[in-house]
Amino acid sequence: MPCLKCIVRVALALYLLLAATQLLAHAQPEGSLPAHGSTVNGSPNRIAVWFDHPMRLTLFEVSGPRGAVPLSQSPGRDALTRFETSPATPLAPGKYTVRWRGLASDGHVMADEIYFTVR
Amino acid sequence: MSTALSLLQPLLDLLAQTDGWAWLRVLVAAAFYASALVAVGGVWFGLVFGGNPALDRAAGLRTLVPAAAGLALALLLLQWPLQAGFLGGGTWAAAFDPGLLALVFDGAAGQRILLAGSGLLLLFGVWIESDRWRGLGAAASLLGAALVLLAFTQVGHSAGAPRLLLASLLLLHLGAVAFWVGALLPLYRISGPPHLSQPAARVLRRFGRLASGAVAALIATGLWLAWHLMEGWSSLLHSAYGQVLSLKLAALLLLLGLAALNRWHLVPAFAASAPRARQRLRASIACEGFLVALILLLTAFLTTTTSPTG
Numbered sequence: 001m002p003c004l005k006c007i008v009r010v011a012l013a014l015y016l017l018l019a020a021t022q023l024l025a026h027a028q029p030e031g032s033l034p035a036h037g038s039t040v041n042g043s044p045n046r047i048a049v050w051f052d053h054p055m056r057l058t059l060f061e062v063s064g065p066r067g068a069v070p071l072s073q074s075p076g077r078d079a080l081t082r083f084e085t086s087p088a089t090p091l092a093p094g095k096y097t098v099r100w101r102g103l104a105s106d107g108h109v110m111a112d113e114i115y116f117t118v119r
Numbered sequence: 120m121s122t123a124l125s126l127l128q129p130l131l132d133l134l135a136q137t138d139g140w141a142w143l144r145v146l147v148a149a150a151f152y153a154s155a156l157v158a159v160g161g162v163w164f165g166l167v168f169g170g171n172p173a174l175d176r177a178a179g180l181r182t183l184v185p186a187a188a189g190l191a192l193a194l195l196l197l198q199w200p201l202q203a204g205f206l207g208g209g210t211w212a213a214a215f216d217p218g219l220l221a222l223v224f225d226g227a228a229g230q231r232i233l234l235a236g237s238g239l240l241l242l243f244g245v246w247i248e249s250d251r252w253r254g255l256g257a258a259a260s261l262l263g264a265a266l267v268l269l270a271f272t273q274v275g276h277s278a279g280a281p282r283l284l285l286a287s288l289l290l291l292h293l294g295a296v297a298f299w300v301g302a303l304l305p306l307y308r309i310s311g312p313p314h315l316s317q318p319a320a321r322v323l324r325r326f327g328r329l330a331s332g333a334v335a336a337l338i339a340t341g342l343w344l345a346w347h348l349m350e351g352w353s354s355l356l357h358s359a360y361g362q363v364l365s366l367k368l369a370a371l372l373l374l375l376g377l378a379a380l381n382r383w384h385l386v387p388a389f390a391a392s393a394p395r396a397r398q399r400l401r402a403s404i405a406c407e408g409f410l411v412a413l414i415l416l417l418t419a420f421l422t423t424t425t426s427p428t429g
Contacts, residue, residue: 056222058222059207059208102206103222103226103228107230107273109205111205113136
């Protein structure tokens with residue numbers, strides 16, 4: 001068995017490393033516009049998603065009955081708590097899916113899908 | 120039947136959303152966990168039970184630890200482009216996009232790669248040079264093992280608040296897991312040769328005693344982490360995370376049952392050279408290995424595809 005001193009020293013070094021590590025946030029989606037599962041009358045002017053902690057969005061797509069929806073804005077790689085965009089052309093009636101992926105500050109890869117219907 | 124299906128709806132929805140790329144990440148993560156824990160646990164096994172040259176040769180740690188560490192290193196590096204690819208929509212073009220690779224590396228994931236990579240290189244290098252159980256080689260092996268375990272606390276749900284407590288509990292949890300997982304293959308090997316029955320039986324009995332403490336720590340820390348991350352037990356059966364965790368707990372219960380059978384029945388029979396005791400013990404250890412693999416797969420699914428609060 002290695003000496004007790006070796007184990008204590010390694011344990012102490014670990015403890016100091018742990019204590020020195022900055023606090024990292026695990027971001028969670030807090031809401032979206034349109035809300036998940038909602039039905040909206042007419043094409044929405046805005047499509048948005050927001051989080052409780054900063055998130056670096058790497059993918060934000062909207063797809064519907066006619067395939068991919070062109071958007072006015074794409075997310076950059078900066079950490080943000082809210083991303084908002086709008087459809088380049090009005091959305092036809094039907095079911096739509098918002099798909100996003102991103103990196104939270106705790107290194108966790110996050111992804112979600114939001115569904116809404118245009119009437 | 121329809122009631123059962125509706126209860127399982129969160130898990131079914133999660134499975135429907137999990138595409139091929141996510142499954143690839145899950146499999147690579149599970150393989151990384153297994154190989155890293157075998158490498159670290161192999162170090163624990165050598166340091167605690169090593170010293171008998173015949174048993175050491177039979178356990179095969181001199182090849183097992185570097186092989187596991189090398190495999191873990193390769194899988195660790197593979198996770199990097201896989202994460203980048205997932206962030207970019209699940210394509211190989213995104214997997215090697217310099218911007219996405221830099222984004223993944225420039226954060227907690229990069230810290231994990233550096234820490235785990237350093238630890239695994241240390242295990243790989245030190246073990247090739249020397250399989251001494253004391254002195255500088257042992258201390259370096261311990262440091263390498265510690266760095267690998269520390270790397271697990273850099274990313275994920277335990278990186279939130281309260282940081283120090285969560286990371287400490289995860290370290291303790293993983294240390295206990297590594298002790299158990301890393302011992303399975305060496306124990307399987309040393310229980311094979313008939314001429315090593317008695318020294319092997321002594322190691323098996325001693326492992327059983329030490330493993331009791333490790334298992335207690337593993338369960339206590341695991342339950343506390345789960346309770347804290349899920350903010351209570353109410354979502355255990357109602358969220359996808361909770362339902363997968365329930366499957367993991369069920370597999371763990373089976374594993375504990377096997378471990379108890381080994382300690383209280385099969386190892387004593389093996390020590391007494393009872394008929395077919397060797398084959399039954401080795402079969403039981405092999406079953407433990409299968410359950411461990413299943414638990415690691417479920418853990419990888421939890422950490423890769425969902426989060427404690429859904």
